[in-house]
Amino acid sequence: MLNEKIFWHETVAMPSDEHLTPLPEKVDVAIIGGGYTGLSAARTLAKRGARVAVLETNIIGWGASSRNGGMVLTGLKLPMQTIIKKYGRDLAKQLFQCSLDSIDTVEQIVKEENIDCGFARCGHLLTANKPKHYEALQEEVEFMAKEFNHNVHLIPREKQREEIGSGLYYGALVDEVSGGLNPAQYVAGLARAAEKAGASLHARARVTHLERGTNGFVVETERGKVRAEKVLVGTSGYTSRVMQQLQKKIIPIGSFIIATEKLSDDLAKELSPKNRMIFDYKHYLNYFRLWDNRMIFGGRAAFFPETSETIRQSAGILRREMIQVYPQLKDIQIEYSWGGTLDFAFDMMTHVGERNGIYYSLGYAGHGVAMATYLGKTVAEAMLNESIKEHPFAQFSFPGAPLGLYDGQPWFLPFAGLWHKILDWVE
DSSP: OOOSSGGGGSSOOOOHHHHHHOOOEEEEEEEESSSSSHHHHHHHHHHOOOOEEEOOOOSOOOOOSGOOOOEEEEESOOOOOHHHHHHHHHHHHHHHHHHHHOOOOOOOHHHHTTTTOOOOOOOOEEOOOOOOHHHHHHHHHHHHHHOOOOOOOEGGGGGGGGGGGSSSSSOOOTTTTTTTTTTTHHHHHHHHHHHHTTTEEEEOEEEEEEEEETTEEEEEETTTTEEEEEEEEEOOOOOOOGGGGHTTTTEEEEEEEEEOOOOHHHHHHHHHHTOOOOEOOOOOOOEEEETTTEEEEEOOOOOOOOOOOHHHHHEEEEEEEHHHGGGEEEOOEEEEEEEEEEEETTSSSOOOEETTTTTEEEEEEHHHHHHHHHHHHHHHHHHHOGGGGGGGGOOOOOOOOOOOOOOOOOHHHHHHHHHHHHHHHHH
């Protein structure tokens, strides 16, 4: 029976809103957004002695941080070859190193805080949907070794059953550095760690107005006001009109996931012999992995953010996609279906910085598990040191829409979805 519930939420006691913590009158830093970015930043700041309040519209960890596929990946959304061309070799190397450091940061926090979330360096598998995709992956192996001293390796089509129980693809690339975890268990553990460090976490505290005064900011919420010397925005795809200048730079895009009933050990082993994090080469991509013998299968089945209707429609699309990859699952029941909202910048890059005294970290484009954790930490450190302009992700402009034709309401998503489908057909 299909259940429109988030499977991950049933694996852990998520932070509760049963007993709401009163808002403090004044803090050093008010953090808007209670996901990976905000909680990682809160933990870092509180450990350094700062008074911190995390303000979340829903329950702590409610958004993308507990709804994603749990993939902890190397690299960025854009290919590193593109990033070298756009930003130069030196900055590209810094940005790629940040992606490696981000995985180390997750691993370190999990160990230090004893977070039981199944983190493992299981590696990722990038599959080739067409023969020319595999040719591009061959170039990628050479490029990454030469430019970044980062070793990845190819799996030819005739050997891909060693990695994936599917004959759909034309080979694949393996990166052993990537990892995976249970995202809800991780964000719940990160919340406990932030509180243990001394941060105060406030559910049901939607920010309704933000105003800069002579001595910092007045942050108005549905539960009262907080005065703060500094503000950090970590709201990702849920960025609201309260931060309209940032909202106009972020496109909220829906991503949807289904979870099967529990599979036999033999079938699970056949589907993913090495339990990799798997995603394909398409623009309209699919991503999937096993957790506790369930196939967790996600993708951009619809570009619009999650609603009951988009979740229902996407579940059917994803089931068909899953069976195309794995015909052996055609008679397996789908037990869960849910959606979440990603944050894409117009240049598909992650951005950090400071605007009118407000700090931000946004635009993870599906790489948020590791990168949001890492940037929450490093942006917090930069706030303490007044050094945000030196951060690698602050070294390039944060573009808005061409001709200013966007006010934060993504009217163009149907056209974007069609365009990506066309690209998958021709490329």
